[in-house]
Amino acid sequence: MLPPIERAAELIARSKDLVVLTGAGISTESGIPDFRSPGGIWSKYDPEQFTYQNFVSNPAHRRSYWQMSLEIHPVLAAAQPNAAHVAVAELERRGQLRAVITQNIDGLHQRAGSSPERVIEIHGTALAVVCLSCGDRLPREDVQARVLGGETDPRCRECGGTLKPATVSFGQAMPERETALAFEHAERADVFLVIGSSLVVHPAAYLPVRAVESGAKLVIVNLQPTPCDEMASVLLRGKAGETMAALVELSAS
Numbered sequence: 001m002l003p004p005i006e007r008a009a010e011l012i013a014r015s016k017d018l019v020v021l022t023g024a025g026i027s028t029e030s031g032i033p034d035f036r037s038p039g040g041i042w043s044k045y046d047p048e049q050f051t052y053q054n055f056v057s058n059p060a061h062r063r064s065y066w067q068m069s070l071e072i073h074p075v076l077a078a079a080q081p082n083a084a085h086v087a088v089a090e091l092e093r094r095g096q097l098r099a100v101i102t103q104n105i106d107g108l109h110q111r112a113g114s115s116p117e118r119v120i121e122i123h124g125t126a127l128a129v130v131c132l133s134c135g136d137r138l139p140r141e142d143v144q145a146r147v148l149g150g151e152t153d154p155r156c157r158e159c160g161g162t163l164k165p166a167t168v169s170f171g172q173a174m175p176e177r178e179t180a181l182a183f184e185h186a187e188r189a190d191v192f193l194v195i196g197s198s199l200v201v202h203p204a205a206y207l208p209v210r211a212v213e214s215g216a217k218l219v220i221v222n223l224q225p226t227p228c229d230e231m232a233s234v235l236l237r238g239k240a241g242e243t244m245a246a247l248v249e250l251s252a253s
């Protein structure tokens with residue numbers, strides 16, 4: 001039997017409807033800590049405080065959110081795509097990729113060259129801010145500059161409404177359109193490739209199941225075991241960057 005990486009490369013080489021799902025593990029190699037891991041931001045701040053309900057209803061919570069963002073946002077803004085993001089963009093250039101579904105909010109797929117219309121951000125994006133009243137959308141950088149300049153609870157300049165980063169917060173509903181699209185792509189995939197997700201947060205946890213039920217082969221690239229390992233055709237226990245670079249090279253030949 002071929003080594004796992006070669007079996008995965010064979011599946012990918014033959015794929016015409018490849019769907020990729022990425023999680024925190026692809027971006028840790030770009031220097032973005034997994035917020036849920038020990039030592040991550042949620043071991044320093046209490047996630048219970050940062051719920052959607054608190055943000056919407058309580059100015060004190062909004063002020064501490066924006067205060068925390070002064071610490072987190074520069075890390076996100078400075079991060080560069082790594083070899084795994086570049087490999088995913090290369091699969092799109094080959095014409096094999098249907099979609100990239102990502103749990104990440106860092107915009108690194110787009111910066112690596114993936115087309116924005118193929119990237120489905122199921123947890124939103126940290127690179128934009130929305131007004132919760134009028135829906136106006138602003139670049140995150142502009143609002144961060146206002147916070148840095150002393151606006152502790154920045155307001156919408158159109159309507160005075162509350163501004164919130166366009167990420168999905170604890171206790172906030174998943175975006176309907178993105179979630180529906182993600183499942184639709186999972187159902188149409190011939191190969192479903194997971195990179196750097198431990199597959200424990202919904203709906204990401206259920207996407208590989210739906211893909212396999214609909215006939216896709218599942219390939220998982222992750223350092224730790226996942227609940228979907230048993231249904232995978234190939235498991236690759238490795239770092240996202242080096243594994244994906246090797247996979248993309250092998251599947252081209």
Ligand SMILES: [Zn+2]
Nearest residue numbers: 131134156159
């Ligand atoms: Zn507004």
